[in-house]
Amino acid sequence: MPQNKTHPQRDPFPLRVLDSATQGLNVLGSALILMLMVLVGIDVAGRNLFGKPVSGVPEIVTLSIVAIVFLQIPQALRAGRMTQSDAFLNWLNRASPAAGKALATLFDLAGIAVVWVIVRTTWPIFTRAWDRSEFIGALGDFTAPVWPVKLILIIGGAMLILQFAARIWRRFFI
């Protein structure tokens, strides 16, 4: 994102808080990837060396992959890594900076709108999972509750919305 370079020292307080929180989620997500690697490694070792697989590994992988993505995606946007073909925007920014800003802002608003739809519609999925204590796995062997992942999706989505809003803020006021 050439149009918003990082100036942490010049960012106002709310944006610095947002960035720290985003980075916090990022750290959690990275730790989760490491855990995934270790867990699968233990499973392989258990099965091949001791003839006994560790139960629950597939379930944990299934749940954590969704968590990893939604923990990291706000930081991916912040770091300018979300997939984009920016040639036209770059050209527009040179040709008419005002039009470039307007179009980029429109795009950020589209992001806010569509992620809001996802978060809003995931909320009832979360409350149902919480109320009914939904789980995955097989009773008696290994079960894991589903609600933490739904909650992470909502938190990650909300942070993503805030990061889109922060892009607009930085574009016009900093």
Added chain:
Amino acid sequence: MTPFEIGLISLAFMCVAVMLGLFVPIALMVSSYLGVWAIKGSPLLASKLLALAANDAISSYFFGVIPLFVLMGFIVSEAGFGRDAFDVANAMFRRLRGGLGVSTVGANAIFAAITGISIASAAIFTKIAVPQMIRHGYSSRFAVGVVAGSSVLGMMIPPSLLLILFGILAEQSIGDLFLAGVGPGLLLAVFFAVGIVSMAVWAPGFVGHPDTGDEGQLAPAQFFAKGAPIAVLIFVVLGGIYAGVFTPVEAGAMGAIGALFLGFVMRRLTFARLWNVLVETGLVTATVCFLIIAAQMYSRMLALSGVPAGLGGLAANADLGLWGVMLIYVAILVFLGMILDSSSIMLIMVPLMLPVIIPMQVDLIWFGIVTVLAVEIGLLTPPFGISVYVIKATLDDPDISLADIFRGAAPFALIMLAVLALVLIFPSIATGLIPGH
């Protein structure tokens, strides 16, 4: 309006939005939302489709392959195995005319067998191979062209993130796809090498005047010390998958653990660098998986609209035949490769094409290899070849312009086109290694 028309309009809307610079996953999500709303007349249904895809699309054990193989790729890059691959290849090929160029191709082929991302190869070998080639008398244009061209091997030779993505989209075995990538990948490497030697002999104006390098000789012990860790990693990951010891997910984890272990034992990794690797892995995983989620929404919307089935009908009626369809498909992929990154192209095009292709009794493994090859050609072609931009950014040398890199890469794009044609004509180059095919 019929659902079919709505589907076509949302498709066109998505393409325009992406070209104007809307984030690709957001463009896919917005067009799916509006498309479903218009088809079903219900914003509530449209929201549900989005939320369900966000919750379920990647919620499967299988998707563990993505972070684990990306992690392994970044660990081997950070631990300097790219340098080892280059030294080993250089020791083998240094006596050839254009030897350093051939070594770069060889190093990329070796490195590709332990990593699955082209962009990583392009960045690493820009740092290692380009300065060395220029010092030995190669023209800078040719040096960067070799690196750009051979970096595509990373996506062809297994493990490969793109083949994993295709396997997910088309529900094909990742192991089979990996096996099918070996033939075309090696063929590409051999053609690149032959191309380099012939250009060194017949087009010295383009290649420059390399001195006959006596540098780079390795004593057998050194050769072994540099080659063995890589060989072990290749053996663990690919051997593990084919012997049936590991699932692809487990192979990714074991590869990452192995690379981590070797990196620390050989004192090439520190905890601080490991942390950078983890953060980087997280960002790549999130970007790719977010795209997958968005692409799932979009393909569910397309399925509702009947566009893929309609296109299949059109193709059948137009009597294009398999060849007509494949040629048009390849042309579109190469074109899109000029403006978009490889994963986006695959996630957009494959769901659209599968219903067209499946009634034609096509081998989907072969179709996957053709897709990846065609997409990767776009990485080398102007105006927006991504590999070329990575090289330019890594190089940070104002004397070498983007145009230079594109010109240098042009012969390699042509060679890729030739290999693609061969794979189209002789599918067994790809599928021959797979048992039961």
